[in-house]
C-alpha cells in the first residue's frame with residue numbers, strides 16, 4: 001500500500017459538519033458527492049497532502065446509519081491508496097483478512113474501492129482505493 005489516502009468520519013449532518021471542519025482546517029471542502037450505491041453524501045477536505053472525508057447517511061439502514069446508531073459520530077474508516085486493488089485484495093485474502101466486497105466498486109472521489117472488515121484489522125474498517133483515470137471511469 002502506498003499511503004493513507006484519507007480518513008473517513010461519520011457525521012449526522014453533512015452541512016453542519018462542513019462548517020465545523022471548514023473552520024477547524026481553514027479550508028472549504030473541495031468536493032461534495034453523493035454515492036448512491038453506498039447511501040451516503042460525502043465531502044472532501046484537503047490539508048497539505050492529507051484528505052478528510054465526511055460521510056452522512058442518505059438512508060435509514062445504510063452502513064453509515066448503522067455505524068451512527070452503534071457508535072455515534074466519529075472516525076469511520078482509514079483509506080489506503082493502492083496501485084492495483086485487485087492484486088492487493090487477493091494478497092489480503094490469502095493472508096486471511098476478511099474482505100467485505102471482493103469485487104471493487106466505484107466509490108467517491110473517482111476511486112475504485114473495497115473494504116476490509118474491522119474484525120480482521122483490530123476494529124478499524126480499512127478501505128483500499130485505487131485512482132481511476134477519467135477515461136476509464138465506470
Ligand code: ZN
Nearest residue numbers: 008053079127
Ligand atoms: Zn473513504
